Amino acid sequence: MQNESKKSWGRGVIARYREYLPVSQATPVVTLGEGSTPLIETPKLSDRIGARVFVKYEGLNPTGSFKDRGMTVAVSKALERGAQALICASTGNTSASAAAYAARAGIRCAVILPAGKIASGKMVQAIAHGARVVSIDGNFDDALRIVRELGDQGEFAIVNSINPDRIAGQKTAAFEIVDELGDAPDIHVLPLGNAGNLTAYAAGYSEYKKLGKSRGLPRMIGIQAEHAAPVFHRRVIEKPETVASAIRIGNPASWEAAQRAIDDSGGAVEIVTDREILEAQSWLAQTEGIFVEPASAAPIAGLLKLAREKRRDLMPKDLTVVCTCTGHGLKDPEIVSAKFSQAAPVAPNIEAVREAITRS
Numbered sequence: 638m639q640n641e642s643k644k645s646w647g648r649g650v651i652a653r654y655r656e657y658l659p660v661s662q663a664t665p666v667v668t669l670g671e672g673s674t675p676l677i678e679t680p681k682l683s684d685r686i687g688a689r690v691f692v693k694y695e696g697l698n699p700t701g702s703f704k705d706r707g708m709t710v711a712v713s714k715a716l717e718r719g720a721q722a723l724i725c726a727s728t729g730n731t732s733a734s735a736a737a738y739a740a741r742a743g744i745r746c747a748v749i750l751p752a753g754k755i756a757s758g759k760m761v762q763a764i765a766h767g768a769r770v771v772s773i774d775g776n777f778d779d780a781l782r783i784v785r786e787l788g789d790q791g792e793f794a795i796v797n798s799i800n801p802d803r804i805a806g807q808k809t810a811a812f813e814i815v816d817e818l819g820d821a822p823d824i825h826v827l828p829l830g831n832a833g834n835l836t837a838y839a840a841g842y843s844e845y846k847k848l849g850k851s852r853g854l855p856r857m858i859g860i861q862a863e864h865a866a867p868v869f870h871r872r873v874i875e876k877p878e879t880v881a882s883a884i885r886i887g888n889p890a891s892w893e894a895a896q897r898a899i900d901d902s903g904g905a906v907e908i909v910t911d912r913e914i915l916e917a918q919s920w921l922a923q924t925e926g927i928f929v930e931p932a933s934a935a936p937i938a939g940l941l942k943l944a945r946e947k948r949r950d951l952m953p954k955d956l957t958v959v960c961t962c963t964g965h966g967l968k969d970p971e972i973v974s975a976k977f978s979q980a981a982p983v984a985p986n987i988e989a990v991r992e993a994i995t996r997s
């Protein structure tokens with residue numbers, strides 16, 4: 638399309654933030670209208686935390702997670718370089734996103750997944766978009782090792798977050814937050830898995846500060862699950878386990894970069910239990926109306942823990958806090974449906990239905 642660089646035509650992070658991204662006139666833009674997700678003020682969460690808390694609801698991206706922000710840039714650049722096929726290792730959302738953007742671009746996509754560890758909604762997406770799905774008898778870290786080797790042989794373009802185009806796209810979430818708040822928040826909390834997203838946010842905040850678009854930089858706080866917490870424990874975890882499958886990672890690819898971003902910002906890494914994650918998930922859904930997948934509830938659980946432990950070193954009162962909720966709750970329906978046993982149907986009359994509604 639002519640003059641596309643001059644006007645920001647349509648939706649999508651490349652249209653909105655082209656000047657900050659590694660794209661040119663020669664880049665064919667592959668987009669599904671990702672980004673521009675809502676920043677939702679959460680009054681009940683704010684009350685419990687003693688700060689003004691916003692949720693950046695990344696579950697509202699086209700495939701239901703923040704991965705789409707990076708994928709639009711990574712797939713556009715791969716296409717520009719002449720790639721015929723994409724490959725990724727995934728805990729689920731990267732494969733859902735890669736499959737959708739590959740379909741859009743008209744190229745093939747192979748996804749390498751840890752067998753039996755992918756939430757059903759994410760698996761359904763990869764299949765629906767026509768990706769070649771290969772399950773391995775290993776964990777995510779094994780899958781990523783294999784993908785790196787296949788990518789090195791030149792047959793496939795890797796679209797994991799070790800691809801810098803992914804990180805470039807993902808930093809646009811930080812731009813959106815500053816554009817909306819008029820400044821950076823004081824604290825930014827997010828789940829920490831392969832650590833690409835925290836790295837991307839830190840890069841976005843610092844780029845915007847250099848441009849004079851914000852005054853400060855937020856403390857970056859990464860939240861890991863108790864038994865999948867390599868960054869917290871400062872050692873590789875061989876067999877990471879958590880209900881939050883998107884952060885079930887024992888050896889993060891962007892570990893060093895994320896650690897530096899956390900240290901430079903005066904931030905921290907905290908851990909939460911699976912039980913705290915599931916409690917935070919249902920509390921957020923039932924009090925703020927925001928349904929997120931377990932990994933995305935981890936930062937909410939982390940914030941509640943910091944508040945409970947009165948960690949005023951990290952969270953002095955009356956600050957502005959943004960919490961990224963990375964993926965939609967519908968990605969992982971079994972987590973919730975397991976708690977819900979279908980009651981027997983009642984007679985089709987008002988009395989029986991009223992009795993059923995009020996029954997405790």
Ligand SMILES: *Cc1c(COP(=O)(O)O)cnc(C)c1O
Nearest residue numbers: 730830831832833834883963964
């Ligand atoms: C990928 C993912 C994460 C982890 O992000 P990293 O960049 O790997 O740290 C967290 N939550 C969800 C829903 C994800 O899909």
